[in-house]
Amino acid sequence: MIILTSLVSGIMILAGLVFFLGGSIGMIRLPDFYSRLHSAGMLDTMGLMLTMGGMALYIIHDLTLNNVLSALKIILIVVFIFITSPTATHAIVDAGIRAGMKPWRKRGSEAGK
């Protein structure tokens, strides 16, 4: 049982790290402020979900009350990030628009919004 949970949680944490890495690479590669937020805000949420899920799974491999409580707390972290992350991303985009920053457009695509 412990081998199975360790294996599954290890895979989940590794997959989460891939998403974090993708988010960081996207931050460098994408062309402008707004499109960088896609990778900064969203891939991180997914990476957090996977790594935290892996940890919660690992911690309940022996079912004592304390371990279950710790797993519940980890899940609550994910829940709160899920509510606050899009709100924060929206606030940053809104600040950019209010400051008058124009989104980057691909050359040759139709002009304007």
Next chain:
Amino acid sequence: MKTKLKKAAFVTTFSITFLILFLFWCIFSGKFDAFHLSLGVISCLLICWATSSDLLIVPPQISRLVRLWSGFVIYIPWLIWQIILANIHVLVLVLSPDMDKRINPKIIKFKSRIKDTVGLVTFANSITLTPGTITVALNMYGDMVIHAIDDESAAALPGDMEKKVAKLFGE
């Protein structure tokens, strides 16, 4: 507000808020001896006494709230699945060597048919949570401005998600 309420409604909201708060106290404290539990009861009672009429539950809508939360139980797994799919899409996009050809950042505008303000916020947050699309602006009449990273993400809106959120809020 408290004075206007019927007594029964007040007792219901008070006890539900108390139970939710106390459950969270138990999870966060993790100690189940008499001292810590009584501290929890006292602080939860204090908070309920001060704010229970509008902290978690707005009293006139209890039946609506039950329907809403049962709807969320169905909606959230679907949303998580959509988030996973869209995340993989953006991950592939970001890591692909010909990223410059595949992305096409654009701003799209549309009018949502959702009327409920909480529904609109849920819809906007769902859009932002799904990678590839960010809600830029939203007003209470349902005019939405979305920043999308490529054509595929832009084409998916408003689509299924709006239907599900509208159904959730009974429209």
